[in-house]
Amino acid sequence: MIHLPTAPPAHIAFDLAAWIAASLVAWRQHRAWPQGTQTLLRLTAPGYYRWLAVGALLGAWAAGTLNSWRLTWAPSHSVAGALAGGIVAVELWKARHRVRGSTGGSFVLPMATGIMIGRLGCLFAGLPDLTYGTPTALPWAVDLGDGVGRHPVQLYESAAMALFILVYVVARRRGADWARHHAFHAFAIWYGAQRFVWEFFKPYPNLAGPFNLFHLICGGLVVYGIVYWRNDRRRGAQGGALCVSQPDDEPVRNLP
Structure with a gap:
């Protein structure tokens, strides 16, 4: 069993580090991959981002609070809820404006980086964070301060996102079709699938x-990624009302 020093403020420190790292990755990505160096904010209608921000915010706090209300009455937030809420909001916005095709690829690498780093904050924040794993006798079990060996589920997720980043970057540099046109769908599938597995090692109440x-949310993310990936491939062959034809990791252009 591995004894880890923990402190609740660690969550804030790692969250800040995650935001900084994600911002730097986004900045570097938009200089290296898209045509030009302009940012999404300058090329996309503000409404797209308002819907995204509101959806992610509502999803994060609704999912986190609903999941933990039987453990504590304090509000909580969740990255899985934020991802799901943002997806719902953006897809509604796209349906309203008849926008077809994936527009989320530019968020993939920053989000994966942020999750990879942010989960370390969950780990070192200890038991008060309420993201700890179930007890285990495995040699890599962690003691978060109560003398009980637990699955380091936060590390499991962090490692899974690091693996995704590695595969995605290599594929994108090689010009793989999925990395250029379906990166966000692949991200949703991978994040949802790996998180679905780790949820079996958490003491959250069953629903x-x-x-x-979170099993239900992450299962939904997997289904979303598969269905929309297939639909976008079909639309790409058939055309559409207003299709986003550029790679989905480039800035969204000419949207209402």
Whole structure:
């Protein structure tokens, strides 16, 4: 068993580090991959971002609070909820403006980086963070201060996102079709699938059979990624009302 020093303020420190790292990655990405160096904000209608921000915010706090209300009455937030809420909001916005095709690829690398680093904050924040794993006797079990060896589920997720980053960057540099046109769908599938597995090692209350709220959310992310990936490939062959034809990691252009 590995004894880890923990402190609740660690979460804030790692969250800040995650935001900084994600911002730097986004800046570097938009200089290296898209045509030109202009940012999404200068090329995309503000409404797109308002819907995205509101959806992510509502999803984050709704999912986190609903999941933890039986453990504590304090409001909580969740990155899985933020991702799901942002997706719902953006897809509604796109449907309203008849925008077809993926527009989320530019967010993939910054989000994956932020999650990879942010999860370390969850780990070192210790038991008060309420993201700890279930007890285990495995040699890499961590003691977060109560003398109980637990699955380091935060490290599992951080490692999974590091693996995704590695595969995605290599594929993008080689010009792989999925990395250029379906990166966000791939991200949703990978994040949802790996998080779905780790949820079995968390002591969250079950909501439907053996599944907790995040099982359902992450299962939905996987389904979303698969369905929309297939739909976008079909639309790409057939055309559409207003299709986004450039690689989905380039700035969104000419949207209402």
